[in-house]
Amino acid sequence: MKFTLQAKDKLSKARAGVIETAHGxxxxxxxxxxxTAGTVKAVHQHELVNDIQAQIILGNTYHLYLRPGLEVLQKAGGLHKFNGWERPILTDSGGYQVYSLTEVRKIKEEGVTFRSHIDGSKHLFTPENDHGHPANHWRRHHHGL
Amino acid sequence: MDTQRIIGADIIMAFDECTPYPCDYNYAKRSLDMTHRWLKRCCDRFDSTEPLYGYEQTLFPIVQGSVYKDLRIKSAEVIASFNREGNAIGGLSVGEPAEEMYAMTEVVNSILPEDKPRYLMGVGTPVNILENIALGVDMFDCVMPTRNARNGMLFTRNGIINIKNEKWKDDFSPIDAESDLLADRVYSKAYLRHLIKSQEILGAQIASLHNLHFYLWLVKQAREKIVEGTFYDWKEKMVKILDQRL
Structure with missing residues (x-):
C-alpha cells in the first residue's frame, strides 16, 4: 500500500491524498x-461502482466468519472473488461485533470467547486466529475450542 | 489475523477491545494495555504469514482509550511507534457527545504520523464526517447511510428528511432534482414515502442508493474544496445546513 498526500487545507488540518492498493x-x-456480510445491504455492485462511485467497501469479519464461513471464502479465493467486488476492501477484526452483538462473551488475555448470535455456537477470536495452518481454522472452531 | 488473511481484504484491522460508552477510567486503562499487547501479537502474526491470494494486504492498528485524553495520547504514541502503513482511531461514535469525539480525534491526530492515512472507525453523520476531515481524518465508515435509509431517513445537501412524515405524502417533486443520481431525479418523495411505509424492498434500495450516493458526493466535494483551498469556509457553511430537519 502506498499513501501520497496531495493537498493540505490552510485553515484546518484537512488533507487530500491517494491510497494505492492491489485492487486500485x-x-x-x-x-x-x-x-456487513459481503453485501452493502440492498445495493448492487454495479450501483456501487457506477452510481455511488464507491472506491472501497467494508466487510465484517465476525459476520463473514459465521456465514458463509472461512472454508467457503477460501475456496472462493477470497471475498473479492466471492462477491464480485473488484475494488479495494477493508475488513474489521470482528471484535466490535463480538462486543456489540453477542451476549455471552469472556474477554481474557488469550482472546474473546463468545456465542454466535445466529445459532449459539461457541467460538474464540484471538489476535492470531489461529494456531495452525489457516485451512484448519474453520474445523478447529466448529468442533469445539 | 489468519481469519482476515482468508477473507483477503486489502486493508485489515488489528484485533482490539472497543470499550463501550460510558466506560470507567480504570477499565479503559486496563483494556488499552491489553489492546496494545494484542497489537504486538497481531503484528507478529501478520508479519510472519503470507497473503493467500497473491496480492498484498496491509494491517492498520487501532488507537483506543475511550474519552480520556491521557489514555488517547498514550495509545496514539504506542500505535505510532509500531510504524505501520496506516492507523485507525476506534472506540468513538459509541454514544459520546460529538464534542468529546472531536476532542479525542484532535489529540490523537496531533500524534499519529501525517504521512500515513488515518481511519476513524464507525463515524458518522455528515456533520461528524466534515468536522473530522477538518481534524485530519482520511477514511470513514458507518452503517448510518444504509441502516437509516431502510427506516426512511434520507441525508441530503439541504438537511435530513424523514420520508415517513405526513408532509411528504403528496410531495411529487424528485428526491433531489439537482443530483446526478438517476434515481434521485426519477422517483418522487411521495412515491419513496409510499414504498418505505409499505415496507417494499424497492424503498430500501432507493433510499440506500440515495444516502450512499450523498455520502460519497460529500467526501468528494470535501476533497475538491481541500485541493482548491476553500475547504474551511465551505465546511463551516455545510455543517450548519446538513443537520437541519426538513
Missing part, C-alpha cells in the same frame, strides 16, 4: 460503505 486507488478523504 482510493482518493481521500473517503467514505467506505459497510458491506
Amino acid at each position: 486507488k482510493i482518493e481521500t478523504p473517503i467514505f467506505m460503505p459497510v458491506g
Whole structure:
C-alpha cells in the first residue's frame, strides 16, 4: 500500500491524498460503505461502482466468519472473488461485533470467547486466529475450542 | 489475523477491545494495555504469514482509550511507534457527545504520523464526517447511510428528511432534482414515502442508493474544496445546513 498526500487545507488540518492498493486507488478523504456480510445491504455492485462511485467497501469479519464461513471464502479465493467486488476492501477484526452483538462473551488475555448470535455456537477470536495452518481454522472452531 | 488473511481484504484491522460508552477510567486503562499487547501479537502474526491470494494486504492498528485524553495520547504514541502503513482511531461514535469525539480525534491526530492515512472507525453523520476531515481524518465508515435509509431517513445537501412524515405524502417533486443520481431525479418523495411505509424492498434500495450516493458526493466535494483551498469556509457553511430537519 502506498499513501501520497496531495493537498493540505490552510485553515484546518484537512488533507487530500491517494491510497494505492492491489485492487486500485482510493482518493481521500473517503467514505467506505459497510458491506456487513459481503453485501452493502440492498445495493448492487454495479450501483456501487457506477452510481455511488464507491472506491472501497467494508466487510465484517465476525459476520463473514459465521456465514458463509472461512472454508467457503477460501475456496472462493477470497471475498473479492466471492462477491464480485473488484475494488479495494477493508475488513474489521470482528471484535466490535463480538462486543456489540453477542451476549455471552469472556474477554481474557488469550482472546474473546463468545456465542454466535445466529445459532449459539461457541467460538474464540484471538489476535492470531489461529494456531495452525489457516485451512484448519474453520474445523478447529466448529468442533469445539 | 489468519481469519482476515482468508477473507483477503486489502486493508485489515488489528484485533482490539472497543470499550463501550460510558466506560470507567480504570477499565479503559486496563483494556488499552491489553489492546496494545494484542497489537504486538497481531503484528507478529501478520508479519510472519503470507497473503493467500497473491496480492498484498496491509494491517492498520487501532488507537483506543475511550474519552480520556491521557489514555488517547498514550495509545496514539504506542500505535505510532509500531510504524505501520496506516492507523485507525476506534472506540468513538459509541454514544459520546460529538464534542468529546472531536476532542479525542484532535489529540490523537496531533500524534499519529501525517504521512500515513488515518481511519476513524464507525463515524458518522455528515456533520461528524466534515468536522473530522477538518481534524485530519482520511477514511470513514458507518452503517448510518444504509441502516437509516431502510427506516426512511434520507441525508441530503439541504438537511435530513424523514420520508415517513405526513408532509411528504403528496410531495411529487424528485428526491433531489439537482443530483446526478438517476434515481434521485426519477422517483418522487411521495412515491419513496409510499414504498418505505409499505415496507417494499424497492424503498430500501432507493433510499440506500440515495444516502450512499450523498455520502460519497460529500467526501468528494470535501476533497475538491481541500485541493482548491476553500475547504474551511465551505465546511463551516455545510455543517450548519446538513443537520437541519426538513
